[in-house]
Amino acid sequence: MAEFTQKVDHSMKSLMSKQLPSTTTTLIHRAIVGAPDWWRDAVIYQVYPRSFADSNGDGIGDLPGVTARLDHLVELGVDAIWLSPFYRSPLKDGGYDVADYREVDPLLGTLADVDALLAAAHEQGLRVLVDLVPNHTSSAHGWFQEALASAPGSAARDRYVFRTGRGELGEEPPNNWLSKFGGPAWTRVTEADDSPGEWYLHLFDSSQPDLNWENAQVHAEFEQVLRFWLDRGVDGFRIDVAHGLVKAPELPDWTGRTTTATGRKRRPNVTDEGPMWDQDGVHEILRAWRKVVAEYPGDRVLVAEAWVQPIERLARYVRPDETHQAFNFEFLKTRWSVPRYRAVITESLEANDSVGATTTWVLSNHDVVRHPSRLGLKKAGSFPAGIAATDEQPDEHRGLMRGRAASLLMLGLPGSAYLYQGEELGLPEATALPTEARQDPTFLGTGGNKIGRDGCRVPLPWVADAPALGFSPSGASWLPQPASFARYALDTQLGVPGSTYEMYRAALHLRRVRRLGSGSLAWVVGLAGTKKKKVLAFINRDVMIVMNLGAAAVPITPGCAVLITSRRLGIDAEGRQTIPRDTTVWLRFSS
Numbered sequence: 001m002a003e004f005t006q007k008v009d010h011s012m013k014s015l016m017s018k019q020l021p022s023t024t025t026t027l028i029h030r031a032i033v034g035a036p037d038w039w040r041d042a043v044i045y046q047v048y049p050r051s052f053a054d055s056n057g058d059g060i061g062d063l064p065g066v067t068a069r070l071d072h073l074v075e076l077g078v079d080a081i082w083l084s085p086f087y088r089s090p091l092k093d094g095g096y097d098v099a100d101y102r103e104v105d106p107l108l109g110t111l112a113d114v115d116a117l118l119a120a121a122h123e124q125g126l127r128v129l130v131d132l133v134p135n136h137t138s139s140a141h142g143w144f145q146e147a148l149a150s151a152p153g154s155a156a157r158d159r160y161v162f163r164t165g166r167g168e169l170g171e172e173p174p175n176n177w178l179s180k181f182g183g184p185a186w187t188r189v190t191e192a193d194d195s196p197g198e199w200y201l202h203l204f205d206s207s208q209p210d211l212n213w214e215n216a217q218v219h220a221e222f223e224q225v226l227r228f229w230l231d232r233g234v235d236g237f238r239i240d241v242a243h244g245l246v247k248a249p250e251l252p253d254w255t256g257r258t259t260t261a262t263g264r265k266r267r268p269n270v271t272d273e274g275p276m277w278d279q280d281g282v283h284e285i286l287r288a289w290r291k292v293v294a295e296y297p298g299d300r301v302l303v304a305e306a307w308v309q310p311i312e313r314l315a316r317y318v319r320p321d322e323t324h325q326a327f328n329f330e331f332l333k334t335r336w337s338v339p340r341y342r343a344v345i346t347e348s349l350e351a352n353d354s355v356g357a358t359t360t361w362v363l364s365n366h367d368v369v370r371h372p373s374r375l376g377l378k379k380a381g382s383f384p385a386g387i388a389a390t391d392e393q394p395d396e397h398r399g400l401m402r403g404r405a406a407s408l409l410m411l412g413l414p415g416s417a418y419l420y421q422g423e424e425l426g427l428p429e430a431t432a433l434p435t436e437a438r439q440d441p442t443f444l445g446t447g448g449n450k451i452g453r454d455g456c457r458v459p460l461p462w463v464a465d466a467p468a469l470g471f472s473p474s475g476a477s478w479l480p481q482p483a484s485f486a487r488y489a490l491d492t493q494l495g496v497p498g499s500t501y502e503m504y505r506a507a508l509h510l511r512r513v514r515r516l517g518s519g520s521l522a523w524v525v526g527l528a529g530t531k532k533k534k535v536l537a538f539i540n541r542d543v544m545i546v547m548n549l550g551a552a553a554v555p556i557t558p559g560c561a562v563l564i565t566s567r568r569l570g571i572d573a574e575g576r577q578t579i580p581r582d583t584t585v586w587l588r589f590s591s
């Protein structure tokens with residue numbers, strides 16, 4: 001007989017006792033009653049514009065390229081897109097170094113192209129989020145140029161974090177902080193009289209000076225930037241480095257764990273700790289922005305990029321008057337293990353539920369090794385800061401199978417989910433990019449010691465038998481596409497049963513019609529023929545999601561119909577369908 005926690009609801013109770021004898025069922029998250037806010041169950045697709053589609057043949061993806069391919073996203077079935085930065089930028093960090101927050105980089109298009117993209121997306125029922133980069137500007141930004149030309153102590157310098165150095169002659173950096181991209185987080189400037197001068201803080205590249213969020217002009221400017229894009233019709237913002245805007249007063253030295261890798265063997269930026277991250281003051285800023293977006297019609301949203309832990313700390317970012325969503329990177333970093341998945345999902349739902357927020361699931365983005373490749377490593381699901389040709393190479397097939405299983409797990413969970421362009425094709429990380437092609441400041445800033453993120457930013461393959469695999473009409477591609485990408489091209493997967501693309505499309509459709517994103521989660525333990533440590537199973541509305549990570553195939557629960565599977569099912573001696581290793585299936589209860 002099934003056991004129930006106090007929280008279990010009655011409709012589920014009868015279902016369980018009838019169809020799942022001998023199981024233990026624990027409800028940890030209730031379904032939303034009524035129609036949810038759009039973002040609570042949305043699937044949002046991240047477009048990295050430089051690598052999505054090139055319209056004019058210069059080998060760099062651009063905004064008209066995105067507009068021309070929106071039909072792909074509509075067909076896939078996502079609710080919204082998030083565009084990584086397209087603003088004027090020297091592109092020292094893929095556009096996360098903004099020189100003008102109100103201008104489009106000429107390589108990517110024009111303001112008119114943004115307007116056209118917004119109009120076309122809205123016409124096709126897609127919402128559009130854009131990136132806000134408030135922690136730092138580019139050193140090419142007018143403000144920073146003005147600061148350099150101004151004297152120490154000037155108003156222009158106060159918009160950034162300038163300090164005098166330590167040591168007798170100020171020759172040492174003001175504190176011991178390190179840049180995420182390698183080396184000290186401080187760079188010394190030369191003053192107007194040619195003397196060695198103050199130092200400025202940059203948590204990232206030296207071309208990305210940190211703004212001073214104690215300065216009222218900085219607050220006023222970003223509010224205006226938000227309004228500029230809201231007035232143009234964007235549906236929200238992804239907030240870059242939301243946890244880094246405010247630093248501890250007096251900028252104390254940090255002797256604890258540093259997240260900056262100085263060599264490839266070091267653990268990468270698993271999470272951010274220290275006096276430069278997750279300070280209470282950031283929440284005031286997020287609250288002010290929430291008020292700004294709330295003034296506009298149409299349920300516009302904010303999503304925080306905040307690499308903080310534990311999950312309870314992250315939940316502080318999604319309190320009712322702060323950001324609507326925050327990426328769940330603890331889920332993204334989870335190793336390939338049933339107990340770990342069970343724990344992270346439970347903790348995430350409980351922490352977010354405690355503040356009335358949605359959990360925002362994610363497996364891949366432009367900063368991390370693509371998830372099929374992470375899952376194809378011997379330590380499946382480990383989290384290297386890039387994979388070089390000389391590193392252990394992921395097992396491509398196993399990684400793809402696991403990646404697909406992880407994606408079906410994610411899409412079966414209640415909450416919102418973000419997809420990163422190319423994951424719907426099952427793209428692996430490009431691990432053999434030539435040194436001269438690499439552009440990530442992580443790679444350049446560590447003398448190649450840390451391989452960086454170029455491998456997940458390679459332009460998409462659209463058509464197997466076309467120049468640049470359909471990415472660019474001229475065949476140019478700013479990062480070379482590996483030959484293997486032809487196998488993943490969209491045209492080779494369209495309409496092909498069992499292809500990764502068709503799996504994502506079917507999953508998004510099922511998720512929508514069965515309202516899984518606004519649904520419930522009840523763990524099921526003890527399904528016939530399963531081991532607790534090898535099989536993850538839960539019920540969300542009338543769907544049971546089962547993920548088998550064990551070597552032993554698992555029988556499909558009698559009376560359940562298979563809705564979708566991440567991998568071809570097996571057949572046992574009695575002719576019953578079974579779930580093979582590294583597979584997720586969605587099952588419907590028959591009633």
Ligand code: NOJ
Binds near residue numbers: 133241
């Ligand atoms: C996070 C962005 O996602 C990443 O690409 C960038 O390098 C840093 N923030 C700095 O802006």
Ligand code: CA
Binds near residue numbers: 061062
């Ligand atoms: Ca182009």
